Amino acid sequence: MYDFAPLIDSINTWLNGHLSPLWAGIVSMVLLGVAILAFYAVLGLYLVYAERKICARMQNRLGPNRVGPGGLFQTIADLIKLLLKELIYIQNADALLFNIAPFIVIVASIMAIGSIPFAKGLQAVDLNIGVLYILAISSMGVIGVLIAGWASNNKYSVIGAMRSGAQVISYELSVGLALLCIITYAGSMQLSEIIKSQEDGWWLFKGHIPAVIAFVIYLIAGTAETNRGPFDLAEAESELTAGFHTEYSGIKFAFFFLAEYMNMFIIAALATTLFLGGWLPFHIYNFTFFNNLMDYIPPVIWFFTKTAFVIYVMMWFKWTFPRLRIDQLLALEWKYLLPISLLNLMVISFLTLMQWHF
Amino acid sequence: MALLKTFKDIGNYFREIAEGVASLIRGMKVTGRYFVKPSEIVTQKYPENRAELKMFDNFKGELVLLHNDKNQHRCDACYSCERKCPNGSIEVISSRVTGPDGRTKRVLDKYVYHLDSCTFCGLCVEACDQDALAFSQEFEHAVFDKSTLIKVLNHPGSTAEPKEEEHKETKE
Amino acid sequence: MEETIVDINLKDKEEYVINMGPQHPSTHGVLRFETCLQGEKVKWIVPHCGYIHRGIEKMSEKLTYPQMIHLTDRMDYLSAHINNEAVALCVEKAMEVEVSDRVKYIRTILAELTRIASHQLWWSAFGMDLGALTTFFYGLRDREKILDIFEETTGSRLTQSYITPGGLMHDVHPNFQKKVKEFCKYFRTKLPEYDELLTGNVIFRERTIGIGYMSKEDAIDFGVTGPSGRGSGFHCDIRKIEPYSAYPKVNFNEITFTEGDTYHRYLVRIKEMWESLSIIEQLVDNIPQGPIMLELKAIKAPKGDFYQRVETARGELGVYIVSDGAPQPARIHFRTPNFSNLFIINKISAGHKIADLVAISGSLDLVIPDIDR
Numbered sequence: 001m002y003d004f005a006p007l008i009d010s011i012n013t014w015l016n017g018h019l020s021p022l023w024a025g026i027v028s029m030v031l032l033g034v035a036i037l038a039f040y041a042v043l044g045l046y047l048v049y050a051e052r053k054i055c056a057r058m059q060n061r062l063g064p065n066r067v068g069p070g071g072l073f074q075t076i077a078d079l080i081k082l083l084l085k086e087l088i089y090i091q092n093a094d095a096l097l098f099n100i101a102p103f104i105v106i107v108a109s110i111m112a113i114g115s116i117p118f119a120k121g122l123q124a125v126d127l128n129i130g131v132l133y134i135l136a137i138s139s140m141g142v143i144g145v146l147i148a149g150w151a152s153n154n155k156y157s158v159i160g161a162m163r164s165g166a167q168v169i170s171y172e173l174s175v176g177l178a179l180l181c182i183i184t185y186a187g188s189m190q191l192s193e194i195i196k197s198q199e200d201g202w203w204l205f206k207g208h209i210p211a212v213i214a215f216v217i218y219l220i221a222g223t224a225e226t227n228r229g230p231f232d233l234a235e236a237e238s239e240l241t242a243g244f245h246t247e248y249s250g251i252k253f254a255f256f257f258l259a260e261y262m263n264m265f266i267i268a269a270l271a272t273t274l275f276l277g278g279w280l281p282f283h284i285y286n287f288t289f290f291n292n293l294m295d296y297i298p299p300v301i302w303f304f305t306k307t308a309f310v311i312y313v314m315m316w317f318k319w320t321f322p323r324l325r326i327d328q329l330l331a332l333e334w335k336y337l338l339p340i341s342l343l344n345l346m347v348i349s350f351l352t353l354m355q356w357h358f
Numbered sequence: 359m360a361l362l363k364t365f366k367d368i369g370n371y372f373r374e375i376a377e378g379v380a381s382l383i384r385g386m387k388v389t390g391r392y393f394v395k396p397s398e399i400v401t402q403k404y405p406e407n408r409a410e411l412k413m414f415d416n417f418k419g420e421l422v423l424l425h426n427d428k429n430q431h432r433c434d435a436c437y438s439c440e441r442k443c444p445n446g447s448i449e450v451i452s453s454r455v456t457g458p459d460g461r462t463k464r465v466l467d468k469y470v471y472h473l474d475s476c477t478f479c480g481l482c483v484e485a486c487d488q489d490a491l492a493f494s495q496e497f498e499h500a501v502f503d504k505s506t507l508i509k510v511l512n513h514p515g516s517t518a519e520p521k522e523e524e525h526k527e528t529k530e
Numbered sequence: 531m532e533e534t535i536v537d538i539n540l541k542d543k544e545e546y547v548i549n550m551g552p553q554h555p556s557t558h559g560v561l562r563f564e565t566c567l568q569g570e571k572v573k574w575i576v577p578h579c580g581y582i583h584r585g586i587e588k589m590s591e592k593l594t595y596p597q598m599i600h601l602t603d604r605m606d607y608l609s610a611h612i613n614n615e616a617v618a619l620c621v622e623k624a625m626e627v628e629v630s631d632r633v634k635y636i637r638t639i640l641a642e643l644t645r646i647a648s649h650q651l652w653w654s655a656f657g658m659d660l661g662a663l664t665t666f667f668y669g670l671r672d673r674e675k676i677l678d679i680f681e682e683t684t685g686s687r688l689t690q691s692y693i694t695p696g697g698l699m700h701d702v703h704p705n706f707q708k709k710v711k712e713f714c715k716y717f718r719t720k721l722p723e724y725d726e727l728l729t730g731n732v733i734f735r736e737r738t739i740g741i742g743y744m745s746k747e748d749a750i751d752f753g754v755t756g757p758s759g760r761g762s763g764f765h766c767d768i769r770k771i772e773p774y775s776a777y778p779k780v781n782f783n784e785i786t787f788t789e790g791d792t793y794h795r796y797l798v799r800i801k802e803m804w805e806s807l808s809i810i811e812q813l814v815d816n817i818p819q820g821p822i823m824l825e826l827k828a829i830k831a832p833k834g835d836f837y838q839r840v841e842t843a844r845g846e847l848g849v850y851i852v853s854d855g856a857p858q859p860a861r862i863h864f865r866t867p868n869f870s871n872l873f874i875i876n877k878i879s880a881g882h883k884i885a886d887l888v889a890i891s892g893s894l895d896l897v898i899p900d901i902d903r
Contacts, residue, residue, distance in 0.1 A: 058389040059667035061401045155548045159570070159884070229661055230733060238556045238659045239888050320389045320727070321382065322734050323661025325885045326570055336375065378732035388727045389664055400671050414678075416703060418685035444597035479600035479691040480699055493685065 005121030032124055036113055043265060044258040045075040047311065051261070054312065055319045085250035090153055093247070097151035102248065102255035104144030109262040112137045116269045117191050119279045119299040130191035131179055131274070135172070138225070138266055141259065142168040145227070145234060148256070149244035160243025163326055164234035167224060170333040171231075174221035177341035181214040181348045182274040195278035201285070202277035210348045215275045217341050219313065222267035224329070226260060229318035233326055268310035272303060276310075279303040413495040418478040421448075421471050422494045423511035430519040431512055432490035435464040439482035439491060447476040466512060473499065474507040545573070552581045556659055556888040559898030563875070563887070570883045575876045579869075583902040587862055594857040595621045595695045595829050603689035605866060606900035608648040609842040611640045611680075614693035619774055620838035620849040621695035624831035630820035631776075633697045635813050638776035639710060640680075640692070641840075642806040646717070647676040648843035649799045649806075652895045656796065657728055659892035660737055665728055672720050679709045697823035710814050714807050721803060729800060738793035742878040742890035745790060752877070753870035756845025757798040758894050762790035768841035780812045792886075792893040799895070830857040844868055844895055868900040 015024040049064065049072065056063025064071030090098065115130045117123040127133050142164060149161020183189055186197040197203075203211050224231040235243040245256045272278060279299030283291045324332065392398055404411075413419065423431050435452035449470040456462045483491045501507060551562035560581035566573040586605060590598045595617065602613040615637050622629060629637075650673040657665025677687040683703045684692040692699050728734050744754065749764040759766045767784040769777045785801045787794040831853035839848040845867025852861040871894050879890045 054393070055664070057393045057396065057399075059664050060392055060398050060671055061667060062399055062403070065403065155546065159567075163570075229663075232661065233885075236661070236885070238661060239885050241555060316386055316389065316393075319664050320385045321662060322657065322728070322731065322737060323885070324733055325737060325883055327883065328733075328736055381730045381732045381735075384726045385728075385731050388723055400674070414682040414685070414703070416683065416685040416700075417681060442597070444593050444600055477600050477689070477691075478686060479597075480685065481596060481600075484699060 003120045008121055036110060036124065040110055040113065040258075040262060044261050045079060047261040047265060048078075048257070049075045050308075050311070051315055054315050058316075058319050079254060082254040083251050087252060088247070088249045090247050093153040094151040097147045098247075099252075101144045101148035101151060102252040102259075104147065105141045105259040106144075106255045106262075108137055108140035108144065109259045109266060111140075112266045113262070115191065116266070117195060117273060117278055118303050122300070123192065126190065126192050129189045131183060131189045131194075131270075134266065134270060135176060135179070138263060139168060139172055141263060144259075145244050148248070149234075152244070152247040154247050156240040156242075157244050157246050160234045160236065160240045160246075163236075164227060164244060166326070167227070167231065167233060167329060170330055171221045171224040171337075174217055174333060174337040174341050175225055177338070177345055178214040178218035178221065179270070179274060181210060181341075181345055184345070184348050184352050185211070187352075191273055191278070194274060195280060198277040198280055201283070202275065202280070204275045208351060210344050210351065211275065213340065213344050214348070215271070217337050217344070218271060218275070219310070221333075221337060222271065223314050223317055224333075226263040226267055226314075228260065228264060228314060230321035230323050231329060232318075232323060233329060236323060238323075264311060264314055265307065268307045268314065269303075271310045272306040276306045278306075413497060415495075416493075417495050417497070418480055418493040419496040420473055420494055420499065420509075421476065421482065421511065422492055423469050424490060424492055425513055425516055426519065428519075429513055429516045431466070431516055432488040432519045433466045433469060433512070434488055434490075434518060435466045436487065438485045438487065442481040442485040444479060444481065445475050445477060447472040448482060465518060469511040471509045471511050472507065473509060474504060550887075556891065557898070558655060558896060561872075561896065561898045561901065563891070565884070565887065567884060570885075572879055572882055572884055572887050574880055575887065577872055577875055579872065579898070579901045581902065582899050584899075586903045587864060590862045591859060595831070595859070598859075598862070599694055600689065600691040602864075603691055604899060605864060605903055606842055606844065606847070606868065606897050607688055608651055608897055609644050609844065609847075610688060610690050611637075611644040611693060612840055612842040613847065614691065615641060615775070616838060616840040616842075616847050616849045618693050618695045619840065620836055620851055621829065621831055623838050624834070624836040624851060624853065625695075625826070625829070627696070627824055627826065629697050629824060630822070631818045632820035633822055634776040635817045636698060636702055636822075637693055638780075639810055639813050639817075641775070642809045643676050643679060643710070643713075645843045646803050646806045647673045649803050650676075652799060652843075653724060653728075656889075656892040656895075659888050660734060662728060662731075662734070665724075668720075668723065668727070672717060675713050675716060679706065679713060682706070682709065694823075695829050696826050697821070701822050707814055707817065710810060714811055714814075717803075717807060721800075721807075724800065729796070735793065737885070737889055738796060738893070739791060741792045741882060741886045742795075742893065743789075743791050744874060744878045746788070748874060748877060749790070752874040754845070754874050754894075755870065756842070756867050756895075757785075757802060758795050758871050759845065760784070760786045761795035761798045761893075763788040766846060768839050768846055772839065774838075774840060776813060780809050782809050792889050795893040828857060830855065831859070839865070842867055844897065844900070845871060864903060866900045866903060868896050868898075869903075872896055872901055 012024075012028065015027055018024075019027060052074070053063040053071075064074035067073045067077045089095075112134050114124040115127055115133055117126070145164045146161045149157040149159075149164070152158075182194065182203050185203055186194045188194060188197070200206070204215055205211075227234045233243075235245070240246070245253055248256060279302050281291075281294040281297055281299070281302050283294060402411075423433060425431050433450075435450055437450055440448045440450045449468075449472075450466065451468040451470065452464045452466050454462050455465045478493075480493070483493060499507075546567045548565050548567060549562055550565050551557040552560040557563065562578040562581065564576040564578060566575070584604070586601045590601055593601070599614050599617060602617050603610040605613055650669045654666040654669025654673075657663075657669070680690055681687050683706050684690040684699070744758075744762045746763045748754070749759040749762040754762070754764070755766045763786055765771075765784060765786060768774075769782075770784045782805045785798045785805060787798060831851055833853060833855040836851045836853065837848060839846050841847075846865070847867055848865030850863040850865065851859045854860045875887075875891060875894065879887045882890070
């Protein structure tokens with residue numbers, strides 16, 4: 001049920017039947033690009049809206065409520081405003097790098113979306129090294145941040161960019177190691193294979209306590225990698241005004257802003273895919289009626305519900321905790337997360353070797 | 359002995375983590391509790407709730423010269439409010455008029471109030487012996503043109519309320 | 531201070547100097563910290579003030595004492611009642627008159643409410659300085675209740691101009707006692723939340739414990755008073771040293787710690803909120819009857835010098851009046867707490883990280899208009 005593969009295949013055959021293979025490839029790529037871009041824009045805007053509503057509720061406020069019912073179009077109005085705003089040119093800034101930085105950040109996050117499986121067959125590319133690809137691409141974004149900080153010709157921006165560099169280099173390790181735990185369990189880096197391996201239970205549940213530890217570490221390190229509070233040192237509003245994007249205005253600022261939310265989505269989507277069974281429905285062992293009922297809910301909804309939950313937890317972090325200091329941030333990684341994840345990985349390797357997982 | 363210390367250190371390491379996580383969860387419980395309780399929302403939708411938005415009686419909105427329904431005010435142009443005003447927000451313009459009984463008295467021509475420089479200290483209302491002044495509950499002071507903040511408080515065509523005998527008595 | 535001035539002149543042109551302020555989110559106003567950094571570390575800081583100097587002292591020379599009150603509101607706008615009270619007490623001292631007990635009680639209750647409101651706003655802003663944005667809304671939410679009490683009685687929320695030499699502008703609103711008691715009950719349930727959200731938080735503790743150490747000697751040398759000084763063990767609570775108004779009649783503790791770091795300056799204020807609540811609860815039920823304004827022919831100080839100090843939410847506020855017998859002061863000087871509290875910042879934050887500088891300046895609870903006057 002709800003398999004998207006036949007649909008995609010039929011489109012493909014139709015294209016190939018009517019066009020030469022070259023043109024079929026180009027058209028399918030364009031279609032895919034447009035679909036991903038549209039998805040990106042809509043999702044980014046509504047994540048911003050969701051964050052504003054969630055933080056408002058946590059702070060006893062109403063949140064956006066003016067544009068559209070319940071403020072639903074507020075972020076669209078904001079986007080239009082940002083599009084119309086003047087792009088301020090900074091004197092003595094490195095013009096090329098200054099202009100290219102927001103695009104690097106946003107391209108990195110768009111590329112990562114390409115290999116995320118939203119449902120069965122609904123995946124742009126199913127690489128056999130999917131996890132590695134997403135890790136590699138999502139850490140490209142930090143180059144954009146570094147360039148932005150450097151090219152702005154602003155002392156605050158440089159500090160923000162340097163912080164961001166140190167932060168992402170450190171936390172990349174923990175993210176990698178936490179994901180490696182699941183790769184060890186599943187025995188594959190291909191995202192579709194990892195989901196298939198969870199058909200009899202999500203790794204979070206059947207991976208014993210080490211999987212739970214890996215999940216928590218992944219959440220913490222993932223939050224850090226997206227530069228979000230309590231790890232938002234690169235922006236650190238109260239210290240560095242706005243950190244690396246202090247000098248950006250208009251749509252270039254919006255790019256950084258959207259990329260932050262999309263990175264959060266990618267981190268959450270990866271957590272869903274690896275730990276929470278991706279688009280697989282929730283099953284309880286041997287409870288057939290309940291399991292069948294769950295099967296009726298489309299996998300896309302399952303995927304987005306799980307992702308939304310992880311995103312909510314990340315927002316909850318941001319709106320509760322104070323910000324860490326740069327040395328504490330690095331201490332948290334090197335003294336706590338890294339040793340624990342190494343130990344955790346060892347335990348998981350042992351469990352896998354002995355075939356002790358369910 | 360050294361081994362024991364190492365174990366102790368490892369124990370401390372994990373206890374620290376546990377305590378830290380517990381404190382973080384306590385904080386998240388607070389925000390989480392408010393998230394699920396919309397009844398705790400304190401902000402209001404402002405222009406929509408204009409009707410039920412009532413200021414307190416004592417609220418110092420802007421200075422008004424009280425008029426009765428016969429368009430009469432009680433100001434006898436004694437200048438005490440103007441003298442008391444710390445920043446010259448009040449200008450009383452008056453003229454001497456000889457009444458039918460032959461007595462000369464001051465009559466208010468114009469009571470000019472500079473809302474833009476008023477600091478709402480309330481000294482003018484305190485100073486007025488005639489209880490001619492009061493603060494209104496008006497709070498929406500924003501205007502596009504600053505000159506509209508200079509107001510004439512006596513209504514056009516208004517006259518001074520004739521002093522009643524009982525009023526005089528209470529004063530004495 | 532001299533040292534710092536020499537430092538500025540001799541400073542290396544190659545040093546990485548950033549200006550925090552006058553427009554910067556962490557300085558809470560138009561204050562400028564000229565900060566020299568070495569990587570993330572702060573080498574030295576020179577605070578520059580004067581961006582919001584309005585000449586309140588000079589302006590006051592032209593005004594009579596009751597007229598002057600509304601200017602003192604605008605010095606430390608978070609302690610408006612206490613500023614008013616300071617001038618009123620000084621003038622009353624000069625005229626050798628004493629207000630009725632009713633006035634004293636009401637003044638004290640208002641002063642303590644002001645202190646709570648000020649500490650609430652400080653707590654909100656301090657959390658925000660450290661990146662915990664939600665604290666801002668919780669603090670303001672609770673402060674709103676106090677402002678409503680003020681508004682009902684005095685007519686204004688922030689710059690009340692209510693306490694005047696000789697008494698009060700007018701009597702309190704009939705609802706005053708009821709509302710104050712309601713607030714005390716309400717806030718006793720909300721204060722533990724502050725601890726859950728911030729005080730106990732491991733990140734917050736890591737960020738503040740041991741940061742910005744100020745010794746008792748430093749506090750005395752720089753004249754750091756109020757909660758910032760008491761966090762270093764400097765017993766400087768004027769309410770205890772020179773009790774005024776109704777303070778001799780109430781039981782309360784002076785909160786002091788000897789650790790002198792950011793965390794303990796924070797704790798002093800949190801605990802002071804509890805103490806203020808208890809002071810209010812002791813007074814609010816026993817407000818005696820009496821006149822609210824003394825019958826004075828004219829309010830003018832006799833020839834001479836007069837000094838009165840009070841404890842605002844930030845420390846010791848001194849009012850020094852030189853009078854030549856006229857209704858206006860010949861010269862008036864305000865010894866404002868924030869001005870003295872500010873200049874220790876170089877001493878206690880040099881060597882710390884830039885993020886600590888924000889935490890330290892937040893823990894000093896600076897109100898910039900009070901520095902510049």
